[in-house]
Amino acid sequence: MTTITKMEGKPAQSGRMLAAIVTFLLIFIVLMAIGLMNAPTMGGPKVMASAATYLAEVQRTALPFMGAVAILAIVLGLVYARAVYRVWPNHRRRQNMIMGYLFLSPYLLITLTFTVGVILFAFYISFTNYDIFTSPQWTGLSNYAKAFRGFSDPTQKDFIQSLYNVFWYSFIVVTVQTSLAILLAVLLNTPMKAKQFFRTIFYAPSVTSSVVITLIFMWLYLKTGFINFFLAKFFAVLGMHWQNINWLNDPRGLIQLIVTPFGVHIPSAQWYLKGPSITWMAVMFQNIFTTVPTFMLMFLAALQDVNPALYEAAAIDGANGWQQFRKITLPLLRPIILLVVVLGTIGTFQTFDQVYLATKGGPLGTSLTPAYIIFREALGYQGPIQMGYAAAMAFILAVLIFIFSYIQRRYISNETQLY
Amino acid sequence: MKSLSKVFALICVAMLLLAACGPAATEAPATQPPAQEPTMAATEAPATEAPATEAPATEAPAASGGCPLQVEDGATITFSGWGDETEQKIYRDSIDRFTALCSGVTVDYQPIPDKFQDKLKAQMAGGTAPDVFYVDDQLMNAFAPSGQLLALDDYMSQAGVSRDDFIPALLTIFTQDGKTYGLPKDWGTLGLVYLPEAFQAAGVDEPTDDWTWDDMRTAAKTIADAGTYGGFCMGADWARFAPFVFSNGGSFASEDNKTATLDTPEVKEMGTLVGDMYTEKSLVKPDDVGASWCGEAIGKKLVAMTTEGGWMVNFMKQTYPDVEWKAVQIPNGPKTRADIVFTNAIGVNAATKYPNAAAALALYITGEENQGDIVKTGFAYSTHPDQADLVQDPNDKAISSGGLLPDTKVAFWGPNTGKVNQAVSDALSRVFLGDQTVDEALAQAQTEAQAALSGQ
Numbered sequence: 001m002t003t004i005t006k007m008e009g010k011p012a013q014s015g016r017m018l019a020a021i022v023t024f025l026l027i028f029i030v031l032m033a034i035g036l037m038n039a040p041t042m043g044g045p046k047v048m049a050s051a052a053t054y055l056a057e058v059q060r061t062a063l064p065f066m067g068a069v070a071i072l073a074i075v076l077g078l079v080y081a082r083a084v085y086r087v088w089p090n091h092r093r094r095q096n097m098i099m100g101y102l103f104l105s106p107y108l109l110i111t112l113t114f115t116v117g118v119i120l121f122a123f124y125i126s127f128t129n130y131d132i133f134t135s136p137q138w139t140g141l142s143n144y145a146k147a148f149r150g151f152s153d154p155t156q157k158d159f160i161q162s163l164y165n166v167f168w169y170s171f172i173v174v175t176v177q178t179s180l181a182i183l184l185a186v187l188l189n190t191p192m193k194a195k196q197f198f199r200t201i202f203y204a205p206s207v208t209s210s211v212v213i214t215l216i217f218m219w220l221y222l223k224t225g226f227i228n229f230f231l232a233k234f235f236a237v238l239g240m241h242w243q244n245i246n247w248l249n250d251p252r253g254l255i256q257l258i259v260t261p262f263g264v265h266i267p268s269a270q271w272y273l274k275g276p277s278i279t280w281m282a283v284m285f286q287n288i289f290t291t292v293p294t295f296m297l298m299f300l301a302a303l304q305d306v307n308p309a310l311y312e313a314a315a316i317d318g319a320n321g322w323q324q325f326r327k328i329t330l331p332l333l334r335p336i337i338l339l340v341v342v343l344g345t346i347g348t349f350q351t352f353d354q355v356y357l358a359t360k361g362g363p364l365g366t367s368l369t370p371a372y373i374i375f376r377e378a379l380g381y382q383g384p385i386q387m388g389y390a391a392a393m394a395f396i397l398a399v400l401i402f403i404f405s406y407i408q409r410r411y412i413s414n415e416t417q418l419y
Numbered sequence: 420m421k422s423l424s425k426v427f428a429l430i431c432v433a434m435l436l437l438a439a440c441g442p443a444a445t446e447a448p449a450t451q452p453p454a455q456e457p458t459m460a461a462t463e464a465p466a467t468e469a470p471a472t473e474a475p476a477t478e479a480p481a482a483s484g485g486c487p488l489q490v491e492d493g494a495t496i497t498f499s500g501w502g503d504e505t506e507q508k509i510y511r512d513s514i515d516r517f518t519a520l521c522s523g524v525t526v527d528y529q530p531i532p533d534k535f536q537d538k539l540k541a542q543m544a545g546g547t548a549p550d551v552f553y554v555d556d557q558l559m560n561a562f563a564p565s566g567q568l569l570a571l572d573d574y575m576s577q578a579g580v581s582r583d584d585f586i587p588a589l590l591t592i593f594t595q596d597g598k599t600y601g602l603p604k605d606w607g608t609l610g611l612v613y614l615p616e617a618f619q620a621a622g623v624d625e626p627t628d629d630w631t632w633d634d635m636r637t638a639a640k641t642i643a644d645a646g647t648y649g650g651f652c653m654g655a656d657w658a659r660f661a662p663f664v665f666s667n668g669g670s671f672a673s674e675d676n677k678t679a680t681l682d683t684p685e686v687k688e689m690g691t692l693v694g695d696m697y698t699e700k701s702l703v704k705p706d707d708v709g710a711s712w713c714g715e716a717i718g719k720k721l722v723a724m725t726t727e728g729g730w731m732v733n734f735m736k737q738t739y740p741d742v743e744w745k746a747v748q749i750p751n752g753p754k755t756r757a758d759i760v761f762t763n764a765i766g767v768n769a770a771t772k773y774p775n776a777a778a779a780l781a782l783y784i785t786g787e788e789n790q791g792d793i794v795k796t797g798f799a800y801s802t803h804p805d806q807a808d809l810v811q812d813p814n815d816k817a818i819s820s821g822g823l824l825p826d827t828k829v830a831f832w833g834p835n836t837g838k839v840n841q842a843v844s845d846a847l848s849r850v851f852l853g854d855q856t857v858d859e860a861l862a863q864a865q866t867e868a869q870a871a872l873s874g875q
């Protein structure tokens with residue numbers, strides 16, 4: 001690449017330089033403007049009254065942040081200026097580059113302002129004490145330490161408990177939804193009548209808003225709701241009595257339910273031994289119901305790519321249906337399984353709407369999730385607004401998701417290489 | 420044909436986008452009973468009484484002698500609050516009366532029925548908050564410490580309004596460093612609500628105003644043992660537990676909101692009462708009997724008694740019009756008779772352009788004259804003690820009388836009120852679950868509440 005540009009580098013030397021400088025300035029100005037819009041200052045009517053008051057406030061509190069953005073802008077500006085400098089003499093590539101970025105620019109600007117800029121803001125805020133209305137106070141890593149103090153101080157267990165909940169959630173939901181999705185996809189892939197009809201029916205839960213589904217499930221889960229009604233009828237047929245359960249307000253844990261008949265009592269102080277609560281498993285069930293169809297569709301698409309000749313050959317060799325599934329279908333689906341597992345993990349770690357609508361984190365914190373706690377602290381539902389603490393927890397969650405996705409990628413995709 | 424399908428596709432995309440951007444209707448009324456949000460529930464004015472609210476409006480100017488304050492001429496102020504259609508109507512009427520009095524002021528009423536607190540915090544941070552708005556304990560804690568609310572004391576003295584004009588307990592929340600940042604606009608409290616037919620069926624005398632908690636327990640036990648009805652209904656809810664504690668001279672926290680007092684004998688004694696009642700099955704949780712809150716359990720004739728507030732009047736009228744129910748004052752405790760009050764206020768944005776007009780609106784809405792008109796609609800109680808007699812419905816009157824008792828308190832414990840109250844609710848949950856004894860549960864709640872009060 002460099003050799004080509006060097007060969008063509010003779011004409012329009014000054015034009016190149018000018019273009020590079022313009023690029024640098026443009027990038028610098030745009031990034032600084034975006035930084036300015038996302039500067040971590042206090043809010044409130046006095047600051048937001050006019051552009052001048054806002055700038056004065058930025059000058060007062062956000063200079064370190066603007067400095068960091070400026071360094072970033074200079075580095076990016078230099079990188080792009082260099083690229084432009086190299087490409088400029090080649091007419092076709094110059095044209096391509098300009099057109100490419102021109103078409104990208106609307107989306108790029110919006111993303112930079114409302115996503116990247118906000119993330120930078122949040123990252124800065126996570127090291128400060130910030131309640132929106134007063135200037136952020138630099139507190140170093142104390143917000144991150146605060147998130148984990150539940151290990152030593154049982155009164156501050158909320159975030160730890162939410163992580164504990166979400167690990168169970170992720171483990172159970174991802175396992176069940178992936179298996180179910182494969183099963184449904186394989187079933188729908190076999191020659192059968194009214195295939196389109198079943199595909200539509202199975203997919204319906206995924207196109208329904210999760211808010212609507214949550215509201216419907218809240219009715220189903222009532223103590224006098226349909227689920228208890230059907231279970232009672234079912235057990236009555238077997239001659240047994242079904243004790244109605246208030247599905248969305250029962251903190252008894254899975255492990256607790258298993259060991260209680262053996263006379264083992266798990267005290268409340270050891271909440272982490274109790275396992276996921278009935279409420280939490282009810283939310284899991286509902287989540288599985290909503291997400292399985294989406295992933296089923298992915299598996300179905302992947303199954304279309306499997307060469308039917310493989311099954312024929314296997315059948316001739318005497319492999320039965322199960323063996324074909326084990327030795328052909330599953331290995332060939334591996335890349336999609338990776339995708340589904342990773343997407344499922346990310347989705348479950350970020351669970352929010354079901355909790356917000358149905359349980360509000362209760363009972364006894366057994367349905368708290370990190371995303372819900374972040375929301376609660378950021379908006380000050382139970383105490384003062386703690387934007388900095390919320391931002392710190394958001395970054396901890398992001399790091400956890402990254403680690404888990406990375407591990408899964410290592411484990412599942414390594415074996416994918418074989419096929 | 421091809422272009423037609425393209426247009427169609429475009430329309431589809433546009434519709435999807437619009438649908439995605441539209442506000443989602445997330446509130447299911449039945450899942451949000453007053454039990455969870457003990458604010459003053461909107462109660463609908465009976466159609467026949469509606470004209471009565473209009474009548475005093477025309478007489479008002481002559482009687483009161485004008486606007487509470489000297490207002491800026493040509494002032495335009497915005498006013499926001501939550502509330503359904505009924506509440507909005509009542510406030511529109513109040514605003515009409517106000518603008519008739521204070522000429523030259525235009526009030527732009529912008530109700531925010533859903534997620535009011537979230538929206539107002541965002542508006543305040545962005546500098547677009549209304550001039551006058553409802554303030555609850557959450558907004559008070561978010562706005563007052565950083566000076567976003569206007570201190571109203573000067574305006575009050577100009578208008579000749581004193582803090583003593585209001586029911587004393589109500590101002591607790593809205594006072595900081597001796598200054599008043601909000602004027603109570605209405606309030607609610609709890610009374611002993613009961614189902615007379617349950618008492619007749621079990622042959623027990625109906626509750627009276629001088630019942631004690633022990634009388635209540637005895638009656639609940641007899642009725643529950645008879646088997647047709649549950650005894651006393653109470654969820655694991657701090658607000659329902661508070662009257663027990665207050666009437667035994669206890670509290671959730673010390674006067675200065677620095678020390679948690681959940682492990683004191685006063686609280687433990689009442690916790691034991693509640694725990695024992697649950698064990699002997701004279702106390703049931705609403706979900707034990709198949710209701711989402713205790714008021715509904717009364718409506719469905721599942722329980723004999725519960726503690727509920729003035730919202731029961733219209734709830735029963737609308738949902739269970741055929742069920743006969745009654746209410747008496749909250750029962751007497753071992754030490755005193757005390758109730759809990761819930762309240763919200765009207766506050767003024769410190770950055771308002773027209774502080775006089777905005778303060779005048781807040782003063783007018785919470786003033787005796789307007790409060791008197793609101794009481795007559797049956798929507799809310801007046802925040803002025805001398806207007807207590809204006810409550811019309813006899814049951815409502817019995818319930819509201821608890822709010823005026825000298826030892827009645829608000830459950831407000833400073834900036835971390837929500838966490839302290841949550842600790843109490845969780846302790847009750849653990850007791851009802853049989854997970855912990857009352858002493859263990861309250862000991863845990865004590866450490867949690869103490870951590871919250873110390874600002875952790």
